């Protein structure tokens with residue numbers, strides 16, 4: 097499972113601290129050196145790591161912490177709080193428009209999982225009895241429309257397409273129009289994968305956004321992404337104004353540092369995670385639970401809370 | 404030789420403006436390397452070795468670091484002009500198997516490579532061994548049409564090993580020179596899917612002496628440290644012979660291939676630089692190295708210009 101390697105490393109550091117009756121500034125610094133390495137090895141962006149470690153150090157070396165009765169545990173508590181903060185605090189739900197349909201636009205790099213996630217979201221919404229229309233807005237990738245159609249057929253979700261000869265802007269506009277007319281609750285627009293530095297292609301997304309005024313613009317990010325995750329997320333956010341992130345391929349064994357980086361630079365909540373190739377493999381994301389799971393301290397925390 | 408001198412020259416600008424070798428400089432170097440996904444371990448190793456050399460040879464001038472560093476990274480990259488070339492069976496059918504995790508660019512690379520072989524006058528056949536992902540067969544067929552080569556396929560859901568078997572028989576009877584085998588993306592921690600891949604590999608081995616002549620693992624340059632685990636696990640399953648590094652047209656550097664190449668002795672054979680048929684190139688280590696440091700050099704130049 098993703099995050100496992102990171103979890104092991106961090107827990108080892110925390111374990112050392114926990115046992116200590118007395119914690120010195122040097123102990124904290126040593127622990128933070130190890131935390132830094134653990135985060136870097138998990139692909140958390142080095143700038144994000146730097147500010148995280150600095151923040152924890154500043155708070156943890158504060159007098160109340162080191163002079164408290166349980167200094168080790170207090171330091172752990174600081175790490176946990178900061179990690180939860182880094183992951184985004186509380187769970188954040190999918191938008192719902194005042195007047196349907198709620199419009200969701202999927203964006204991201206090539207191969208991140210946009211089309212698959214579109215299918216998964218449709219299934220997720222349909223399970224809650226929301227009528228959902230999928231819109232095939234990728235006219236570039238070979239057989240992208242076909243891919244969405246196959247997914248839609250399996251789910252019994254209708255797919256709106258104008259083939260691959262029309263502009264994605266027109267497809268999006270007419271797709272949303274259709275959703276309005278036919279009384280759909282949600283409309284999900286799949287778009288072609290693109291590089292964040294491809295100006296023409298980023299422009300196209302802006303045009304789609306300005307035309308359909310989506311309620312959600314979800315950046316789909318591969319959980320295995322390395323240091324570049326921040327550049328990608330920053331650019332997409334700057335150009336489009338993201339409302340949320342979907343982290344895919346978390347069924348792998350990546351340490352998943354991209355999750356932390358992306359949240360840190362965009363301040364956008366991670367709303368869902370993808371945990372497999374099938375359309376049922378989508379789950380809402382709970383940052384607080386994930387943070388305590390990474391630190392492996394659900395129980396420990398409640399103890400500290402009581403102390 | 405000519406290549407090695409351009410290779411050494413690749414990072415020549417990085418420390419040009421520096422007057423001395425100090426901690427700041429090492430730290431910046433560390434950040435550049437980690438930021439390029441080279442990884443903590445390999446970065447530390449490189450910087451340690453650099454420090455040792457500086458001490459031993461009493462190097463004072465930062466400019467002398469550049470050739471040293473280039474050489475060290477060059478040594479780690481397992482390839483050379485000979486090994487970077489695809490292994491082609493000159494007197495019969497060459498079978499190339501493509502493997503890797505989801506969405507990295509396997510199918511697209513096959514399309515590009517088919518295009519290249521075709522324009523060299525070779526007869527190429529493609530086998531649609533991804534029978535799982537929605538629209539995967541149609542995607543390969545579209546590539547087949549686009550570049551004008553035959554595609555052997557079964558229906559969605561069919562046994563991929565059977566498709567490869569048929570692909571081999573068809574390639575033989577059509578007297579093809581090259582058979583490119585697509586496989587479904589799979590995460591390396593999925594045991595049953597890795598078993599399926601072994602079966603495909605066995606079929607190729609059994610049906611053509613010396614096949615598969617290449618087993619190429621396709622790695623997405625955007626991927627972080629997990630790429631090393633991918634290369635290890637796929638290598639254990641199907642004896643990977645080389646790397647295709649895709650999506651280098653983005654801002655990610657793909658630095659993890661240094662560790663992969665170093666630790667597993669795998670050469671990088673091809674790089675992907677876009678989504679079109681001719682966006683495929685041989686791996687050029689000098690170019691790769693230059694790109695690794697490019698942003699840092701540009702940043703320095705911009706800073707220098709401001710002063």
Ligand SMILES: Nc1nc2c(ncn2[C@@H]2O[C@H](COP(=O)(O)OP(=O)(O)OP(=O)(O)O)[C@@H](O)[C@H]2O)c(=O)[nH]1
Pocket residue numbers: 204205206207208209210211212213234237240287288289290316344345346347348369370371372373377505506536588590
């Ligand atoms: N294991 C796993 N695979 C996934 C997940 N999400 C998507 N995939 C796979 O990742 C690959 C790429 O997914 P797509 O949905 O085609 O990605 P995309 O972003 O639409 O790609 P482009 O349209 O080419 O940019 C496919 O093989 C999917 O099956 C996930 O959560 N887990």
Ligand SMILES: Nc1nc2c(ncn2[C@@H]2O[C@H](COP(=O)(O)OP(=O)(O)OP(=O)(O)O)[C@@H](O)[C@H]2O)c(=O)[nH]1
Pocket residue numbers: 206207237289291503504505506507508509510511512533536539586587588589621649650651652653674675676677678682
């Ligand atoms: N920018 C860029 N995009 C690429 C490159 N190679 C592939 N892609 C894109 O990445 C996406 C995924 O490529 P595929 O060839 O479908 O990847 P795959 O490994 O076959 O994916 P699955 O079969 O789903 O596992 C597509 O949108 C491709 O157009 C590249 O070198 N540069």
Ligand SMILES: [Mg+2]
Pocket residue numbers: 210211212234237240286287288289
């Ligand atoms: Mg897609």
Ligand SMILES: [Mg+2]
Pocket residue numbers: 509510511533539585586587588
């Ligand atoms: Mg494929």
